[in-house]
Amino acid sequence: MRFHDIGARARLGDEGEPGFEIFVGGGVGRTPMVGHCIKPFLPRAELLNYFEAILRVYNRYGRRDNKYKARIKILVKDLSVEGFAREVDAEWRHTQGAGSLIPESTFETMEAFFAPPAYGGARATDLAFVAPRAENRPFARWVERNVAPHRHPGHGIVTLSLKKTGVPPGDATADQMDLVAELAERFSGGEIRVSHEQNLILPSVALRDLYALWERARRNGLATPNIGLLTDVVCCPGGDFCALANAKSLPVAAAIQARFDDLDYLFDLGPLELNISGCVNACGHHHIGHIGILGVDKNSEEWYQVTLGGSEGERTRLGRVIGPSFAASDIPEVIERILQAYVRERLAEECFIDTLERIGLEPFKLTVYGERHEAAH
Numbered sequence: 001m002r003f004h005d006i007g008a009r010a011r012l013g014d015e016g017e018p019g020f021e022i023f024v025g026g027g028v029g030r031t032p033m034v035g036h037c038i039k040p041f042l043p044r045a046e047l048l049n050y051f052e053a054i055l056r057v058y059n060r061y062g063r064r065d066n067k068y069k070a071r072i073k074i075l076v077k078d079l080s081v082e083g084f085a086r087e088v089d090a091e092w093r094h095t096q097g098a099g100s101l102i103p104e105s106t107f108e109t110m111e112a113f114f115a116p117p118a119y120g121g122a123r124a125t126d127l128a129f130v131a132p133r134a135e136n137r138p139f140a141r142w143v144e145r146n147v148a149p150h151r152h153p154g155h156g157i158v159t160l161s162l163k164k165t166g167v168p169p170g171d172a173t174a175d176q177m178d179l180v181a182e183l184a185e186r187f188s189g190g191e192i193r194v195s196h197e198q199n200l201i202l203p204s205v206a207l208r209d210l211y212a213l214w215e216r217a218r219r220n221g222l223a224t225p226n227i228g229l230l231t232d233v234v235c236c237p238g239g240d241f242c243a244l245a246n247a248k249s250l251p252v253a254a255a256i257q258a259r260f261d262d263l264d265y266l267f268d269l270g271p272l273e274l275n276i277s278g279c280v281n282a283c284g285h286h287h288i289g290h291i292g293i294l295g296v297d298k299n300s301e302e303w304y305q306v307t308l309g310g311s312e313g314e315r316t317r318l319g320r321v322i323g324p325s326f327a328a329s330d331i332p333e334v335i336e337r338i339l340q341a342y343v344r345e346r347l348a349e350e351c352f353i354d355t356l357e358r359i360g361l362e363p364f365k366l367t368v369y370g371e372r373h374e375a376a377h
Contacts, residue, residue, distance in 0.1 A: 001023060001026075001035070001312075002023050002026045002034050002035040002312070002316045003026040003027060003028055003032075003034070003035065003285070003287075003288060003312065003316075004023075004026050004027070004035065005024065005025070005026065005027060005071065005072040005073065006022070006023070006024055006051060006054055006072070007022070007023035007024070007026060007035050008020040008021070008022055008023070008042075008047065009021045009023070011041065013041050013043070014041075017043065018044050019041050019042050019043045019044050020039075020041075020042045020044060020047060021037060021039065021040055021041060021042070022037065022038055022039035022042055022050060023035035023036060023037050023038070024036060024038050024054060024072055024076055024084065024088075025072055025073040025075075025076030025077070025081070025084070026073060027071060027072075027073040028282035028285060028287045028288070029280060029281050029282050030068065030280045030281075031068075031071075031073070031074070032282070032287045032318050033073045033076075033077070033318075034316050034317065034318060035073075036076065036081040038081065038084065038085035038088060039085070039088075044102065044107065045101050045102045045103070045104070045107075046092075046096065046101065046102075047102060048099075048100035048101075048102060049092060049095045049096060049099045049100050049101060050088070050092055052091075052095065052099070052100060053088045053089075053091035053092040053094075053095070054072070054088050056091050057075075057084065057087045057088050057091055058072050058075055061075055061078075061079065061087070062074075062075050063075070116152075116204070117189035117191075117204055119152050119154070119155060119204075119206075120206070121154075122152075122153070122154030122155055122206040122207060122208060123153070123154045123207075123208075124153060124154050124207055126154070126206075126207055126208040128207075128208040128209075128211060129207040129208050129210055129211065132211045136211075138218075138225070139210075139211060139214055141225040141263065141267070142214055142218075142223055142225040143156075143210065143214075144225070145225040145226060145227045145228065145229065145267075146158060146159045146160075146161060146223070146225055146227045147159075147205075147210065150204065152204070154206060154207055154208075155204055155205060155206055155207060156205055156207055156210060157201065157202070157203050157204070157205070158187075158188070158201065158202040158205045158210070158213065159195065159199050159200070159201050159227045160180060160183075160199060160200040160201070160202065160217055160222045160223070161199055161222065161223065161224040161225070161226055161227055161232065162198055162199050162200065162222070163198075163199070163224055163226055163231055163232045163233060163257070164221050164222075164224045165224075165231065165257045165258060165261045166254070166257070166258070167221070168235070168250050168253070168254070169198055169233045169234065169235040169250075169253050170198030170199075170235070172200075172222075175220070176220055176221065176222060179216065179217075179220050179222070180192060180200055180222070183202060183213055183216060183217070184202055186209075187202060187205045187206070187209045187212075187213050188202035188203060188204050188205050189204055191203055191204065196234075196285075197227075197232065197234055198234055198235075199227065199232075200222075225263065226263075226266060228271045228272075228273070229266045229267070229269065229270075229271065229272060230256075230260050230266055230269060230272045230274055230335075230339075231256070231257045231260055231261070231266060231274075232273075232274075233253045233256065233257065233274050233275070233276060234273070234274070234275040234276070234284055234285060234289065235249050235250060235252075235253040235275070235276040235284050236249050236276065236277050236278050236283035236284035237249065237250065237278070237283075238250055238252075238276075238278030238295060239278055239295070239302070242278060242279075242283075244278075244279055244281055245278035245279045245295065246278060246279045246280075246295050246296055246297040246302070247278050247279070247295025247296065247297065247302035247303070247304065247328075248278060248295065248302060248328070249276045249277065249278040249284060249293075249295060251328065252276055252293060252295075252304065252328055252331050253276055255328075255331065255332050256274065256331065256332055256335055258332075259332040259335070259336070260335070269339065269342070269343075269352065270351045270352065271351045271352070271353075272290055272291070272351070272352045272353075273288075273289045273290040273291070273310075273311075274289055274290070274291045274292075274293070274335075275287075275288065275289030275291075275292050275293070275310070276289075276292075276293040276294075276295075277292075277293070277294050277295065278295040279294075279295060279296075280294070280296075282294075286307060286310070286319070287307065287310050287318050287319055288310040288311065288312045288316075288318070288319065289307070289310050289319060290308070290309070290310060290311065290319075290352050290353050290356070291306070291307070291308060291319075291335065291338060292306065292307035292308070292310050292319045293305070293306055293307075293331065294306075294307070296325060298325070302327075302328060303325040303326065303327060303328075304325055304326050304327070304328060304331055305321055305325040306321070306322050306323075306325075306326065306331075306334060306338075306368075307319030307320055307321050307322065308320060308322055308338070308356060308361060308364055309353070309356050309357070309361070311353055315353075320361060322361060322364060322365050322368060322369075323365055323368070323369055324369075334368055337367045337368045338364055338367070338368060340367060341363050341364045341366075341367035341368075342355055342356075342364075344367075345359050345363055
């Protein structure tokens with residue numbers, strides 16, 4: 001949301017009315033920036049009017065003379081956040097309450113179309129869920145990592161992992177997709193969602209059905225219990241498939257997954273996001289990974305730059321480069337050293353990003369570069 005030209009986060013106003021918090025000026029790529037809030041609360045009926053006001057301001061003042069600067073994020077920086085917000089509000093006043101105002105009937109139509117399924121009488125204490133979770137450790141691990149809480153009692157949100165070791169991140173076969181469609185029809189009201197982490201989500205599954213779903217998914221390579229862990233890698237196609245890429249991404253992801261294919265170790269490390277991009281266009285969103293890897297070209301050779309500390313959500317921030325780049329063959333060892341520093345420095349139950357924020361980059365740089373880093377200081 002805060003890494004897009006325009007971002008909107010749904011929220012309720014002071015009186016409980018639905019609306020959006022509006023952000024502008026985010027982006028990754030060559031000049032990564034975090035978006036800024038210019039409207040803490042916008043009534044939902046005004047959403048299109050406000051977006052049009054943002055675009056009119058950009059069309060009037062944006063840099064059309066330079067393709068590298070023809071982005072809202074550059075204009076926000078030039079005008080300042082406050083200045084951009086003033087211009088947008090001035091434009092919005094011309095259409096506020098009219099123009100492209102979204103009628104309430106449109107929202108009612110959308111709400112009816114996306115009506116929730118009939119949940120029935122599912123219970124969290126159903127023996128079909130409680131017993132196998134207590135008796136079957138692989139199933140319990142999968143529930144821990146791949147099933148998120150649902151607001152309706154007795155249900156869960158299931159993420160089918162497309163990050164099995166040995167398979168390119170995000171890839172699925174035709175047979176697997178047929179199976180996912182079947183699982184969605186049987187267990188999730190026919191609904192499937194795709195996450196930006198390159199996995200598939202069944203948004204509403206009764207807890208009593210989880211074991212049967214897990215068995216089917218496991219037999220077909222869709223139940224790796226690694227959601228949110230190191231091997232849940234977000235990765236662009238890189239030089240193997242993309243003409244824009246400076247370096248390959250998929251072999252680097254494969255080497256990392258193979259090196260750290262130990263579930264006990266992954267669970268001990270805890271939540272850790274790893275993102276890989278094959279060029280500065282940042283399709284793998286390496287800027288926002290806890291660990292980011294960027295493929296760069298140096299004298300027609302592929303090298304990889306490492307960043308640490310990226311994050312999204314409430315703690316949005318860009319990762320910072322830790323030092324000189326590495327050859328592809330060195331990357332698994334570099335990741336190993338970063339993890340060694342984390343394990344050595346973390347407090348009890350402290351996740352990677354919290355440890356990094358507490359101690360800073362220096363202990364990680366020292367562990368990765370050793371004497372080279374000391375000599376530079």
